[in-house]
Amino acid sequence: MSEPILPAAKSSSQLNDEMLSSLRTPTWSWYALALFLGAVVAWGLYAFGYMLTTDMSCTGLNRPVMWGVYIVNFVFWIGLSHSGTMVSAILRLSRANWRRPILRAAEAMTVFTVAVGGLFPLIHLGRNWVFFYLIPYPNQRGLWPNFRSALLWDATAIFTYIIGSSLFLYLGMLPDLAVARDRSSGWRFKLYSVLAMGWRGAAREWAIFHQASTLMAALIIPVAVSVHSIVAWDFAVTVIPGWHSTIFPPYFVIGAIHSGVAAVITLMIIIRRVFHLEDYLTPLHFDNMGKLLLVIALLWSYAYFVEVQTTWYAHEPIEWEVFSFMADKYAFLLLFMIFANSVLPIVALCFKRLRRSIAVMLVVSVLINVGMFIERFLIIVPSLSHKNMPFVWGTYRPTWVELSVTAGAFAGFALMYTLFAKCFPMVAVTDVRELEAQKSVVRLSRTRLQSSAEKE
Amino acid sequence: MKRRTFLQLGTIIAASAVLDGCRSKNEQLIPYLIPPDEGVTPGKGTYYASSCNACPAGCGILVRVSEGRAKKIEGNPDHPINRGKLCARGQAIVQELYHPDRVPHPLKRNGPRGSGAFTRISWQEGIGLLADKLKALQREQNTNGLALLTPHLRGTLAELTSRFMRTFGSTNHVSYELLTPDLLRAAARRSFGHPSLPYYDIAETRYLLSFGADFVENHLSPVKYGSAFGQMRQGRDTVRGHFTYVGGRMSLTAASADRWMPAKPGSEGALALGMARLILAESLYDSGALAANGLEAKKLLAALDRYDLPRVTQLSGLPQGAIAEVAREFASTRPALALAGEMVAFQSNGPESVRAVHLLNLLVGSLNRPGGIYPDAGFPSGPENSFAELLALIETMHGGNVKVAMIHGDPLYSVPPATGFHDALAKVPFIVSFSSLLDDTALHADLVLPDHAALESWGDVIPVAGTREPVVGLMQPVVEPLFDTRQFPEVLLATAHELGGRMAAALPDESYLELLKGAIRKQAGLEAGVDFEATWVDLLQHGGSFKGKSSKLTGYRWGSDAPPPLPEDPDFAGDPKTYPFHLIVYPSTAFYDGRGAPYPWLQQLPDPMTTVVWGSWVEINPETAAELGIGFGDLVEVTSPQGTLRLPAVVYPGIRPDMVAVPLGQGHGGMGRYAQGQGVNPLALVARQGTKQQPAWNATRVRITRISGKGELVTAGHPQGSLRSELVEI
Amino acid sequence: MEKMTSQYRWGMVVDLDRCTGCGACVVACQAENNVAICGKKEISEGRNMHWLRIERFWVGKYPDVRARFLPVLCQHCQDAPCEPVCPVYASYHNPDGLNGQVYNRCVGTRYCGNNCPYAVRVFNFYNHEWPKPLDNQLSPDMTVRTRGVMEKCTFCVQRIRRAKEDAKSENRAIRDGEIQPACAQTCPTDALVFGNMADPRSRVAILSRSPRRFRLLEHLGTHPSIYYLKGGGREHV
Amino acid sequence: MNKVRLIIGLAIVTVAIVAASVLLYILPLDVRDHSPVQPLRFSHKLHAGDNGIHCLFCHSYALKSPAAGIPSMEECRACHLFISPNAPEIKKLMKYWEKREPIPWVRVYSLPDFVYFPHMMHVRAKLPCAACHGEVATMERITRSASLKMGWCLNCHQKHKASIDCWTCHK
Amino acid sequence: MEVLGIFSDKESAGIAVEHLIKEGFVERQITSLTSVAYPDGVLVRTEQRTWFRWFTLACGIAGAGAGFLLAAGTAWLYPVKTGDKPIIAFYPTGIVTYELTMLFALVGTIIGMFLEMGLPTLRKRVYDPLIAEGYIGISVSIHSGGEAVACGADVLPRECIGAVAALPPDEQASRAEEIMKAAGAVRTIAEDRI
The missing domain is CATH 2.40.40.20 (Barwin-like endoglucanases)
Known part of the structure; x- marks a missing residue:
């Protein structure tokens, strides 16, 4: 690799300064942003509260379309969560050094998207106030939840995933927290001291830390795959035409990574801009992420083709009915989705120049996420609208309540992310600096050196 | 009357919507003041037999009563009309009882007519007000200034109203219903010499040919005939009855047909005669039946000469082959049965068209035999030209000669405005409505004396048709009256007493129940010494008397002086060019x-x-x-x-x-x-x-x-x- | 692994040749089961609460057009898609072969409603109220469902329960025809027949062996307890 | 110092977790009064205990109806016209009667609307009344002795091999 | 007792380590405190073998048990009559077992890691915030003293305590400080002086 991953010749403390710039005292624009996001979240909460206190008639749901935007959101957010931890874990395991500045953004995104996504099944409940019926715990009813239900698989998987990815995020952040601790005072010092657990960076600690990181990365990948497979099973194990399909789990996993990687790129661009990390997030990173995205876009297109082609070719009456209904009523959305998820990324990302253009990457990655949101909508709504009994077909149109909650979710995610960025190192400081350290090798008589730095 | 008392006083189980198991307060537990009657167990439902008056069919019902509330209406399995079955309308009358907008007490108008502005008055005031108006008429020697407009009443109620009007001295007593089977009666009188409605033995027939008779929805006795239809289709092991429907619109009944023949409106009679002619021409008729009715095939064929197949094809707009096929099927499948219904009757050539269908039945020998038609025993002597009476009344009202109109039912809704009824009624200075909901008529009334709901009422319900034995269904109150309402006949009796003199003498009964019991006692024809109370309780338990003396009518016979049916070409209002x-x-x-x-x-x-x-x-x-x-x-x-x-x-x-x-x-x-x-x-x-x-x-x-x-x-x-x-x- | 031990397996036969589509069963069901009254708006939004509906299909073109009626209620599938998807056992399979629905347990995921191919599960999107004194008609045998709860046909389980109690106190089995759900009880044409499928001599069992029989969406393998008998036109004679 | 803080912190966390678990366990909360004060000081101890009146004498519908029923006012009065008519509580009863007002007893055992509990089936199964209602004969004022939670019902049903099909009790 | 020397560059830190070893301190006593990871042996050499992965495995197995009990055990203990459907479902049990296995393993990894690191400690240990700025700390943990053992060929390195260990702890500490200062330490911190 000829191109430098890191800017040359910066002292450690300069690196620290720049990479921990997000931790500085907030400016008024940060407060304005936080306030705005907070307001949107409050509006979303109001909408949810309205639904909670009146009834579900304020949504657009009906029979037969009993699942709507809430579940679209659920699948979308859980999908987003994938890239984060999973991409980071894969890159960690493959020791791709360019990964280093990206990791934190991706891992943090995972945690917050899972948190947001995990809320949606609860928001979606008809009787949210008895949500505790879903929790397996000893109770006076003498009745436990039904583990046959894919929703409980979801619950366990998401619980596992949210714990796992939080730990993964925390684990990666541990040395950074120690750095942050050493550079701070007051409440921040106390917070980081507690979180850093007394980390000193002793050689033995580092050794264990590296092993643990690798192990966690290896463990979290199958969890991530299982999470989105299970989300896919919510649909695939039903008898609903358009849902009942074996391709769904891998297709969902690919789709999830697709949207996740795109989201990471979007976030990278934003972070780069906001925290002035142009030196750390270079076109090289976007180039590499672009290649990754290209591969995933190809995979996604393949999976989508397989999914549609089997329906199309077999021409099973009700399946065909659902498909033709979707292609008719939602023709624009369908075309837009195919363009945004497949055509545009495949065409654009083939070119190195475009991959290295931040603007192009922003457009591509944002459109992919719009497209993926639409894709979830097109999976859920048309299938339900035209189910097996034609006499009770229906349509669905989300109402202000559902849209407000969705907006609240987006704002909530952004708000959490913003707060996180203000409180915790957004770039993996030590991880980046490690490159530096590994390159400079001290040759002393007593050491036999293995030069791990050049494994890139 | 112990039961009535407890109904009012007690309840143990509150069937209220309870949000969750999470409640902060202990509920109350209210005991009865007086223990309930024998046979009534709190917490268990009790069934009371009564009769449905939602349509003229008069089905028997069982009402499930729980804690003094009517819960569910089911068919009475003992009742010969519906045999435990019930239609949608009958089941819904529990909502008449508990309708949130019922008129809870007598009302007097205090705003312009139709504005719905009323003030509450007491019953005494209400009846006093009515009696005053009637007394004024008596004083002015203008007793004909009273008009009474009701639906078709039968049994004691019919007797009571006519006695009331007769004694008062008014001839303006009209019973009107939009969907009255008058025309069927009139046609039957013309063909057979007596106005009894037909009883169709649908259950046993093998070929059913309906000319606009929607017997599944509303024709005469829908539950009875619906049930018979089920029997005709799949109730017999080897035979599945065939059903052909003739009518321009596919009604619910037509939807169940094997063949639908969308004939032009008004052409059904001609079509029937075309089929009859074909049957005669191809000698497919039942010669015995023809002979028994004193008809000659040749003469008849000559009379029906005009109805050759090409002309009928042209008139009805149906394919020639189909007409011939149906005619042949109808004639060759025995027993076969042809029905004529309101869709045919309410055309300008209605009565003759209905008679054409009579002729079809006669030709295939379906009069008075299983799978054919019989004279109905339900209510042999119904009105035959109530519409003419209504028109006469409208004229009288127009002339300003009606001073007081007592109206039961909602004629302002159900009389077509084309008759001029609406304007005529506006000229009546004092309108009394007995509706239990503020319907169109009640909104225009000066005085509303709300009737009980059916489930609070006493009464006898005589089915209009659908039976070969006389049937008297009984209505009994299954719950305490919910509001301060009074039954219509009670109001008539009270008014008569208020009027005093001749009226009081002619209507001596203290209550309608007494009158009803008297009438039932007379019908039962009990020998002296037999305890009527026991019979009465027995009748109430079963929902009525179903084993009356069978009708004197032996059967239909083509009247010797009856001309062959010759429906004219239909006549329509409106120019075909402007109104296509x-x-x-x-x-x-x-x-x-x-x-x-x-x-x-x-x-x-x-x-x-x-x-x-x-x-x-x-x-x-x-x-x-x-x-x-x-x-x-x-x-x-x-x-x-x-x-x-x-x-x-x-x-x-x-x-x-x-x-x-x-x-x-x-x-x-x-x-x-x-x-x-x-x-x-x-x-x-x-x-x-x-x-x-x-x-x-x-x-x-x-x-x-x-x-x-x-x-x-x-x-x-x-x-x-x-x-x-x-x-x-x- | 506990096996079904009940001697009953409730089932129904719907004779489409008898059914005239009159709608008496729909009202009977609504009256018996405290089914909510839905206004025009609710139904226009696709939120009708009827547990039993009569589907009407048009076949062909004028004048050779035919209307077919299909009463659709919960099919009480033996392999019901609604059951395994419920996370809280609100939807479950009863030893008598019924698809149970326990309203107060329901949290309202609406998963069962989605997964029911017959779309016979209805959800309380609204908090239904019965204006006084209409609430007097509410049957105490059935709970009044609150908002956010899925509900559906139970084969009038309250009647089954009552019959079982009677039979138990008389120490006998339930007789054929002793139980009738409200819809079957009221059906003027006797198109609906209810009974014990496990008893080969019961009326339903005999009818369910008719050559005209079929089951709705049979290819899905849900094994419904409701058999339909073909009808509704010359081609099915 | 640090150790003390740590221990206190851990203790608080533990208590919070335990409290949350307990709260969760008893959800939905039952805050009804187990032994409410009744409008009349009716003593079951006196009637059922000292005088040995059988439960079904007063709660006569328990044999044939889902509801056990409580005696009507007339029935109370009929006895007490002769038995200790001058006791102050009986006078209160008579006052209610004269006003034709039922006594507003406070319900101690109440089941939610969605539960079907047939008394007659339990009586027929030879279950003693005390199994659910406790030793009523020793109670001056009725105290609820059962939790009436589903787990409690289920336990008993399982013990007695009664049906545990949900639809046996849920409606 | 621990002595920490802060070095601005890795060369002098490396020299310090070398001199310390020469003086008789053993590698087991010396560790580096750095804010980035240096390959093992660049500054000091540590024990590379860890046991926490076995802990992970154990937790995973426990998780599998817990998952199975959760899915199958609760269904068995709290049965719901489901017609002739089996009480325990095959696939769901597998899925839940899998998820809990992974959950326990993930949590176990973190716990095991901290356990093995000995973190968090309740004791306050010598440290300098300069380390975060890229300075390198060389920490020597001082033996309680008095039992010097020659590190012969047959003595395992981790059992070996250098000759310096025979000195009293204070002296060992000041010796180490001197060496580090001589090697170019910016400053040295001894534990008891904090």
Whole structure:
């Protein structure tokens, strides 16, 4: 690799300064942003509260379309969560050094998207106030939840995933927290001291830390795959035409990574801009992420083709009915989705120049996420609208309540992310600096050196 | 009366909607003051037999009563009409009892008519007010200034009202119903010499040919005939009865037919005669039957000469082959049965067309034999020209000669405006309504003396038809009256007592129950010494007396002086060029003639054919609709020479392209929150066609124009999905 | 693994040749089961609460057009898609072969409603109220469902329960025809027949062996307890 | 110092977790009064205990109806016209009667609307009344002795091999 | 007792380590405190073998048990009559077992890691915030003293305590400080002086 991953010749403390710039005292624009996001979240909460206190008639749901935007959101957010931890874990395991500045953004995104996504099944409940019926715990009813239900698989998987990815995020952040601790005072010092657990960076600690990181990365990948497979099973194990399909789990996993990687790129661009990390997030990173995205876009297109082609070719009456209904009523959305998820990324990302253009990457990655949101909508709504009994077909149109909650979710995610960025190192400081350290090798008589730095 | 007391006082289980198990307060536990009667166990339902008066069919019902509340109405298995079955309307009358907009006490008008501004008065005041008006009439020697307008009453109520009017000295007593079977009676009198309605032995027939008789929905006794239809189809091991329906609109009944023949409106009689001619010409007739009725095939054939196949084909607009095929099938399948219903009767040539169907039955020997038709024993002596009486009354009212109108029912809704009834009634200075809901008539009344709901009432219900033995169903109150209402006959008795003199003497009974018991006792013809109370309790338990002396009518016989039926060409109101479509107004399955409209269960019940809920609509053939650029649910304007209405369109594959249909029953100006403002009343379109005796409600022509994209049409079924039966493989 | 030990397996036969589509069963069901009254708006939004509906299909074109009626209620599938998807056992299979629905347990995921191919499960999107004194008609045998709860046909389980109690106190089995759900009880044409499928001599069992029989969406393998008998036209004679 | 803080912190966390678990366990909360004060000081101890009146004498519908029923006012009065008519509580009873007002007893055992509990089936199964209602004969004022939670019902049903099909009790 | 020397560059830190070893301190006593990871042996050499992965495995197995009990055990203990459907479902049990296995393993990894690191400690240990700025700390943990053992060929390195260990702890500490200062330490911190 000829191109430098890191800017040359910066002292450690300069690196620290720049990479921990997000931790500085907030400016008024940060407060304005936080306030705005907070307001949107409050509006979303109001909408949810309205639904909670009146009834579900304020949504657009009906029979037969009993699942709507809430579940679209659920699948979308859980999908987003994938890239984060999973991409980071894969890159960690493959020791791709360019990964280093990206990791934190991706891992943090995972945690917050899972948190947001995990809320949606609860928001979606008809009787949210008895949500505790879903929790397996000893109770006076003498009745436990039904583990046959894919929703409980979801619950366990998401619980596992949210714990796992939080730990993964925390684990990666541990040395950074120690750095942050050493550079701070007051409440921040106390917070980081507690979180850093007394980390000193002793050689033995580092050794264990590296092993643990690798192990966690290896463990979290199958969890991530299982999470989105299970989300896919919510649909695939039903008898609903358009849902009942074996391709769904891998297709969902690919789709999830697709949207996740795109989201990471979007976030990278934003972070780069906001925290002035142009030196750390270079076109090289976007180039590499672009290649990754290209591969995933190809995979996604393949999976989508397989999914549609089997329906199309077999021409099973009700399946065909659902498909033709979707292609008719939602023709624009369908075309837009195919363009945004497949055509545009495949065409654009083939070119190195475009991959290295931040603007192009922003457009591509944002459109992919719009497209993926639409894709979830097109999976859920048309299938339900035209189910097996034609006499009770229906349509669905989300109402202000559902849209407000969705907006609240987006704002909530952004708000959490913003707060996180203000409180915790957004770039993996030590991880980046490690490159530096590994390159400079001290040759002393007593050491036999293995030069791990050049494994890139 | 112990039971009544406890009903009022006690309840143990509150069937209230409880949010969750999480409640912060202990409930109360209210004991009875007096223990309930023997046989009543708190916490368990009790069944009381009564009778349904939601339509003239008069089915027997069982009401499940729990903790003093009527919960559910079921058919009475002992009742010979419905044998435990019940239609949608009958089950909904529990909502009459508990309707949230019932008139809870007598009302006196204190605003302009129709404004709905009333003040509460007491019963004493109310009856006093009525009696004062009547006394004034008596003083002015103008007893004919009193008019009484009721639905068709039978049994003690009919007797009571006519005695009341007779004694008072008024001849203006009209009983009117829109869907009256008068014409069937009139036709029967002309053909057979006596006006008894037909009893169809549908259950045993093998070929059923209905000319516009919608016996599944509303023709005479729908539950009875519906049940018989089921029996005809699959009730016998080896025989499945065949059913052909003739009529321009595919009604619910027609939907069950094996063959639907969409004949032009008004041509059904000619079609029947065409078939008759073919049967005669091909000697497929039952010669024995012909002989027994004193008819000669040759003469008859000559009389029907005009109805040759090509002409009938042209008149009816049906394929020639189909007509011949049906005629041959009908004649060669025995027993076969032909019915004529309201769709045929309410044409300008109605009575003769009905007679043409009589002739068909005669030709195949279906008179008085299993699988054929018999004279009905239900109510042999019904009115035959109530419409003429109504017209006479309208004229009298127009002349300003009616000072007091006592009205039971809702004629302002159910009399077509074309008769001039609305204007005439406006000229009556004092209108008394007995409605238990503020319907159109009650809203225009000066005094509302609310009647009990059916489940609070005593009464005898004599089915209009559907039985070969006389049947008297009994109504008994199954719950305590909910409000300060009084039963209509009680009010008449009270008024008579208030009037005193002759009236009081002619109507001596203290209560209607007493009168009813007296009448039943007379009917039962008990020997002296037999305890009537025990019989009475027994009758109440069973829901009535079902084993009366059988009718004196032996059977139908073609009258020796009866001419062969010769229906004229139908006559329609409106020029075919300006008004290109025939309008059919048909009683809706759920509301009958509008009586069912206040009950939300029926409003919510999707119309079986269109699946429309909560509203009315106009049915248009898909081809016609396409020509006019009308889509499903579009708002269209229907204009007849009589009036204009705006309605959402239903594209209806089962209707002739030159026909449109609007259901009856909606468009009430009042009748409580569920009926008010739902849909329109198509009677506003109907022109006065036909004769004084024979109204022709289906002889109006209309034109259709599209107004805007979307009307307020709500269907339970998906319009496109309803065409995709292949997806469910049925 | 506990096996079904009940001697009953409730089932129904719907004779489409008898069914005239009159709608009496729909009202009977609504009256018996405290089914909510739905206004025009609710139904226009696709939120009708009827547990039993009569589907009407148009086949063909004028004048050779035919209307077919199909009463659709919960099919009480033996392999019901609604059951395994419920996370809280609100939807479950009863030893008598019924698809149970326990309203107060329901949290309202609406998963069962989605997964029911017959779309017979209805959800309380609204908090239904019965204006006084209409609430007097509410049957004490059935709870009044609150908002956010899925509900559906139970084969009038309250009647089954009552019959079982009677039979138990008389120490006998339930007789054929002793139980009738409200819809079957009221059906004027006797198109609906209810009974014990496990008893080969019961009326339903005999009818369910008719050559005209079929089951709705049979290819999905849900094994419904409701058999339909073909009808509704010359081609099915 | 640090250790003390740590221990206190851990203790608080533990208590919070335990409290949350307990709260969760008893959800939905039952805050009804187990032994409410009744409008009349009716003593079951006196009637059922000292005088040995059988439960079914007063709660006569328990044999044939889902509801056990409580005696009507007339029935109370009929006895007490002769038995200690001058006791102050009986006088209160008579006052209610004269006003034709039922006594507003406070319900101690109440089941939610969605539960079907047939008394007659339990009586027929030879279950003693005390199994659910406790030793009523020793109670001056009725105290609820059962939790009436589903787990409690289920336990008993399982023990007695009664049906545990949900639809046996849920409606 | 621990002595920490802070070095601005790795060369002098490396020299310090070398001199310390020469002086008789053993590698087991010396560790580096750095804010980035240096390859093992660049500054000091540590024990590379860890046991926490076995802990992970154990937790995973426990998780599998817990998952199975959760899915199958609760269904068995709290049965719901489900017609003739089996009480325990095959696939769901597998899925839940899998998820809980992974959950326990993930949590176990973190816990095991901290356990093995000996973190968090309740004791305050010598440290300098400069380390975060890229300075390198060389920490020597001082033996309680008095039992010097020659590190012969047959003595395992981790059992070996250098000659310096025979000195009293204070002296060992000041010796180490001197060496580090001599090697170019910016400053040295001894534990008892904090």
